[in-house]
Amino acid sequence: MSDLKRLLENAGLDGWRVSETATESYELFFVHKNLETVRATDTVTTQVTVYVDHDGKRGDSTFSVYGSMTGEDLKAKIQAAAARAKLVFNEPYELPEGGELEVSLPTNMDTADMKALGREIADAVFAADTVPGGSINACEIFLYRDTLRVRNSRGIDKKQHVCRVMIEAIPTFTTEQESVELYEDHRFTTFEPEKVTAEIARRMREVRDRSLAVKPQTPLTVNVLLRPQEIHSLLSELAYDANYADVYSHANLHQVGDDLQENGDGDKLTFCLKAILPGCEESSYFDGDGMALTDTCILQDGVVKNNYGASRFGQYLGVKEISGNLPMNISLSAGTLTEQEIQAAPYIEAASLSGLQVDLYNDYIGGEIRLAYYYDGQEIRPVTGITMSAKLSDVLSHLRLTAKTCVEGAYEGPERLMMKNVAIL
Numbered sequence: 001m002s003d004l005k006r007l008l009e010n011a012g013l014d015g016w017r018v019s020e021t022a023t024e025s026y027e028l029f030f031v032h033k034n035l036e037t038v039r040a041t042d043t044v045t046t047q048v049t050v051y052v053d054h055d056g057k058r059g060d061s062t063f064s065v066y067g068s069m070t071g072e073d074l075k076a077k078i079q080a081a082a083a084r085a086k087l088v089f090n091e092p093y094e095l096p097e098g099g100e101l102e103v104s105l106p107t108n109m110d111t112a113d114m115k116a117l118g119r120e121i122a123d124a125v126f127a128a129d130t131v132p133g134g135s136i137n138a139c140e141i142f143l144y145r146d147t148l149r150v151r152n153s154r155g156i157d158k159k160q161h162v163c164r165v166m167i168e169a170i171p172t173f174t175t176e177q178e179s180v181e182l183y184e185d186h187r188f189t190t191f192e193p194e195k196v197t198a199e200i201a202r203r204m205r206e207v208r209d210r211s212l213a214v215k216p217q218t219p220l221t222v223n224v225l226l227r228p229q230e231i232h233s234l235l236s237e238l239a240y241d242a243n244y245a246d247v248y249s250h251a252n253l254h255q256v257g258d259d260l261q262e263n264g265d266g267d268k269l270t271f272c273l274k275a276i277l278p279g280c281e282e283s284s285y286f287d288g289d290g291m292a293l294t295d296t297c298i299l300q301d302g303v304v305k306n307n308y309g310a311s312r313f314g315q316y317l318g319v320k321e322i323s324g325n326l327p328m329n330i331s332l333s334a335g336t337l338t339e340q341e342i343q344a345a346p347y348i349e350a351a352s353l354s355g356l357q358v359d360l361y362n363d364y365i366g367g368e369i370r371l372a373y374y375y376d377g378q379e380i381r382p383v384t385g386i387t388m389s390a391k392l393s394d395v396l397s398h399l400r401l402t403a404k405t406c407v408e409g410a411y412e413g414p415e416r417l418m419m420k421n422v423a424i425l
Contacts (some may be wrong), residue, residue: 003071004048008153011078014058015051015095017152019288020044021090023144025232026114030139033126050078051095051153052085059072059088077319093312096291097154104161105215105284107189112240114143117191118261124193125167128200131208137172137181148284156290171207180211182352182371187409189281193380206295206351210371213382216424222374224388225342225349230356232411234365235271235330237358244309246317253305253360261302264397266420267335268301271329273308277329280410287325295322302396330333332413336403342402342416347418348383348424349373360394365392390422 001213008016022044029037046065051058061084063077146162167186172179184203213273214279246252275293278285286292289311294306314322352371366389401414
């Protein structure tokens with residue numbers, strides 16, 4: 001790396017950036033409860049971006065660096081990238097400058113033996129395998145220790161350490177007639193065995209309910225409850241619309257000051273993008289440019305409050321305090337909806353969707369529901385084989401948020417979001 005830095009400094013460039021990610025992993029692959037394969041890896045990925053100013057514009061080009069490269073190889077790569085950069089005609093901008101930093105995301109896994117930790121995580125997963133007729137058909141556990149380092153020609157040298165775990169499990173429920181599966185993807189940076197067991201146990205119950213679910217009589221119009229994953233998806237679409245890059249290219253629909261819940265009678269949306277969210281692997285103190293990240297409020301009481309994004313596009317827009325390219329870590333303020341209000345009318349609580357569909361330009365929100373719980377005013381039963389469809393503007397105007405909150409993945413906020421009078425087909 002010292003050779004690479006020296007070559008970059010002597011290449012006559014107008015700027016450069018080196019991004020390096022070193023990853024140690026320990027991976028376990030189970031079939032049912034049998035450990036079939038264990039794999040350990042140690043990898044380094046290095047990307048170099050060079051910047052060349054020409055014809056009143058700024059060009060850039062990126063290439064990968066491998067451990068097998070010689071000094072001559074690196075020199076040739078730099079020269080080729082510089083030549084390619086002259087074919088790019090971006091408006092001028094400055095790279096972030098100055099600042100050395102070495103930090104770690106909060107975790108309780110940084111000093112643990114990875115082999116022992118992997119076994120503890122597996123025990124927590126299989127402790128949830130208690131549903132009669134159910135099983136965990138397959139399970140893969142990935143333990144990672146990442147070190148991200150970003151350096152550039154303007155003095156930035158920042159390093160971040162991350163410990164993270166990803167669990168992929170296939171809960172299965174089998175009867176004489178059929179076998180039903182669901183996919184579970186669970187990620188965290190702090191290991192709490194009881195939370196892992198509770199999450200897998202929930203999915204075990206849901207796969208059982210999926211085998212019992214039937215299609216209700218449709219069409220019908222009913223309130224729909226969204227869980228944290230779908231709430232995050234909805235708010236992410238609203239946040240993407242506020243990115244500097246979209247604003248600069250006129251691809252955004254809403255401007256700062258627009259009221260997305262104008263004349264509404266529901267709970268007002270106030271949410272922020274946060275650099276650090278407890279337990280979330282996407283958390284970061286700086287972005288890919290080495291730019292320090294600043295928590296930013298996107299909506300306040302339903303009104304677009306701020307834009308956010310990478311330094312380059314913030315400069316183009318003349319932003320004085322640039323947020324940095326924040327991860328999609330969403331913090332949503334609590335609402336006023338109570339359990340008694342939820343149960344005051346029939347509702348469908350969506351438990352598993354093929355993916356929430358949100359289209360700002362066509363004013364649409366919907367999706368295919370693979371498993372839901374339908375309360376008809378008297379009892380709750382599992383249902384499947386339905387889709388939901390609504391006008392996004394109507395949903396935003398009348399939505400309700402629970403007063404009870406949770407932290408799940410890249411989301412913290414109300415446990416449920418209620419959309420009123422949604423068409424079920």
